[in-house]
Amino acid sequence: MKFAELAARWQDHPVLVVGDAVLDCWLSGTPTRMSREAPVPVITLDATREVGGGAAAIAGAFAALGARTTVVGATGDDDAGATLRSKVWDSAAADRLVVSVGRRTLTKRRVVASGQVVARFDDGDTAPLGGPAAGTLLQRLEESLAEGPEAVVVCDLGAGTLGPAVRELLAARRLDLPLLAVDALDLAPWAHLGPDLVTPGLDTVSGVVEGTNAAAVTAARGMLLRSTAAAVVSVTLDADGAVVLSQDADTVHTSAAPGPRNQAAYVAGFVLALLTGAGVAEAAATAQRCAAVRARDLALAAGKIGVLQASPA
Numbered sequence: 524m525k526f527a528e529l530a531a532r533w534q535d536h537p538v539l540v541v542g543d544a545v546l547d548c549w550l551s552g553t554p555t556r557m558s559r560e561a562p563v564p565v566i567t568l569d570a571t572r573e574v575g576g577g578a579a580a581i582a583g584a585f586a587a588l589g590a591r592t593t594v595v596g597a598t599g600d601d602d603a604g605a606t607l608r609s610k611v612w613d614s615a616a617a618d619r620l621v622v623s624v625g626r627r628t629l630t631k632r633r634v635v636a637s638g639q640v641v642a643r644f645d646d647g648d649t650a651p652l653g654g655p656a657a658g659t660l661l662q663r664l665e666e667s668l669a670e671g672p673e674a675v676v677v678c679d680l681g682a683g684t685l686g687p688a689v690r691e692l693l694a695a696r697r698l699d700l701p702l703l704a705v706d707a708l709d710l711a712p713w714a715h716l717g718p719d720l721v722t723p724g725l726d727t728v729s730g731v732v733e734g735t736n737a738a739a740v741t742a743a744r745g746m747l748l749r750s751t752a753a754a755v756v757s758v759t760l761d762a763d764g765a766v767v768l769s770q771d772a773d774t775v776h777t778s779a780a781p782g783p784r785n786q787a788a789y790v791a792g793f794v795l796a797l798l799t800g801a802g803v804a805e806a807a808a809t810a811q812r813c814a815a816v817r818a819r820d821l822a823l824a825a826g827k828i829g830v831l832q833a834s835p836a
């Protein structure tokens with residue numbers, strides 16, 4: 524099936540994203556000289572860019588591609604949280620983020636000098652969400668599930684949003700979820716839910732995969748499928764594309780286009796393609812095409828398919 528047909532089919536499909544929402548920030552500038560205080564460059568700041576990260580980025584990717592998207596998560600009651608919620612609003616995803624009083628919103632700031640990331644500073648609370656906010660999050664998740672999403676996507680960065688109570692609720696509703704996808708730094712806590720799709724990076728499965736290439740991932744097929752209990756495991760290899768393993772289909776190795784890779788768009792493209800009835804190989808190719816598109820160009824890509832057709836499958 525052509526990408527244009529897939530994109531037309533997935534428009535307005537309801538998708539729920541739940542998990543750790545992050546504020547991503549890039550501080551870009553030009554190195555002008557070396558510091559007298561330490562052997563580091565002095566960078567003159569030229570621009571600052573802030574976007575939603577984590578669950579907010581995945582929700583934004585779904586919304587940009589045309590899905591009717593809701594995001595459930597938590598922020599602090601600080602300036603970073605207000606900015607993050609505004610980014611979710613701008614993405615056209617339905618905002619069901621809980622504001623946790625006294626909590627500091629997880630923020631990742633990258634310093635970029637002449638196009639090269641030279642440092643990253645992480646700030647914010649990552650302890651388990653507690654108090655009234657935890658109860659409110661469960662309530663909003665239950666309300667969102669009751670609306671009958673066709674796919675539920677979990678984004679677990681280990682930042683405290685997704686505790687045992689969230690997993691218990693999803694487990695109790697598992698039979699009612701047509702498609703469950705998990706994008707997590709640690710997949711073990713989600714295995715008992717039997718996800719339909721998991722999308723780990725190679726570092727996430729390094730304890731199972733003995734090597735760093737596609738052949739090593741393929742050799743670990745049985746162990747990866749058993750340990751994640753997933754129907755489909757897509758291990759992303761950055762510049763080397765992805766290896767997609769399945770309980771019911773042949774192993775697929777997709778190539779990656781040169782340049783930055785959009786993980787949120789990869790997840791969204793894979794899930795939406797599966798929702799249209801695409802097979803694993805076709806969904807994997809669609810995901811890889813979406814991953815090659817910059818976040819701000821996703822809506823253009825979905826509406827004007829040539830942007831994605833120019834990317835290798």
